[in-house]
Amino acid sequence: MKPSALDLKKLLEALSKEEVDYVLVGGMALVVHGGDLATTDFDLALALDEHNTAKAARALNLLHPLLRGVVPVELDSKAFAGEFVGFLTDAGAVDVINRLSVDGGYQGLRERAVRMKLFGLEIQVASLTDLRSLKSRSSRSKDLEHVREIDAIIRMVSPEE
Amino acid sequence: MKAARHPAEIDYDENGVDLDKLRYNLSLTPEQRIVRMQESIRSMMEFKHEAERARSKETP
Numbered sequence: 001m002k003p004s005a006l007d008l009k010k011l012l013e014a015l016s017k018e019e020v021d022y023v024l025v026g027g028m029a030l031v032v033h034g035g036d037l038a039t040t041d042f043d044l045a046l047a048l049d050e051h052n053t054a055k056a057a058r059a060l061n062l063l064h065p066l067l068r069g070v071v072p073v074e075l076d077s078k079a080f081a082g083e084f085v086g087f088l089t090d091a092g093a094v095d096v097i098n099r100l101s102v103d104g105g106y107q108g109l110r111e112r113a114v115r116m117k118l119f120g121l122e123i124q125v126a127s128l129t130d131l132r133s134l135k136s137r138s139s140r141s142k143d144l145e146h147v148r149e150i151d152a153i154i155r156m157v158s159p160e161e
Numbered sequence: 162m163k164a165a166r167h168p169a170e171i172d173y174d175e176n177g178v179d180l181d182k183l184r185y186n187l188s189l190t191p192e193q194r195i196v197r198m199q200e201s202i203r204s205m206m207e208f209k210h211e212a213e214r215a216r217s218k219e220t221p
Binding site for chain 2: 006007008028031032033034035036038039040116118119125148149151152153155156157
């Protein structure tokens with residue numbers, strides 16, 4: 001198995017090159033907001049229309065995806081059909097999360113996302129409130145730690161909430 | 162350079178979240194936060210690979 005490089009810039013460049021409609025979610029999105037818990041993968045939410053999933057497939061193909069970390073695959077627009085699909089790429093492990101437990105699904109997530117420039121690229125990062133919703137549905141101890149951290153950040157950046 | 166703090170002085174919230182670390186992270190730009198996390202993970206992976214290599218040498 002090849003080592004996980006974890007290079008967000010490389011991933012964002014590939015997504016930007018193909019103009020993919022996505023929102024960064026998960027642990028790395030929390031790091032962007034100021035979180036301190038280590039994460040070893042990138043979680044993305046995608047607009048699931050076929051046009052966009054085809055662009056996402058092209059973007060990830062630029063990063064030589066491996067299924068289960070070992071099997072080289074050529075992605076197409078149908079590659080993201082499951083609830084949760086993960087690949088190891090030249091930029092690190094990338095998971096696509098399709099079941100979004102937030103108000104309004106992907107469109108809601110996108111509308112509330114924080115837009116920012118990272119490594120010279122315009123990106124959309126899930127809001128702290130939506131990250132909390134996504135994490136709080138899980139019973140994994142790691143996700144519950146994330147929820148506690150999100151609550152602390154929300155209190156720090158918006159003390160009145 | 163600031164003097165190191167005694168562990169008892171570190172500010173935790175009621176859930177055990179280290180608020181000093183979060184304050185530090187919030188003082189960085191989002192890009193700096195990502196770079197810092199990636200460097201930490203890279204160091205951790207390198208350490209893990211080294212440990213695996215050392216263990217495989219020990220195996221008869």
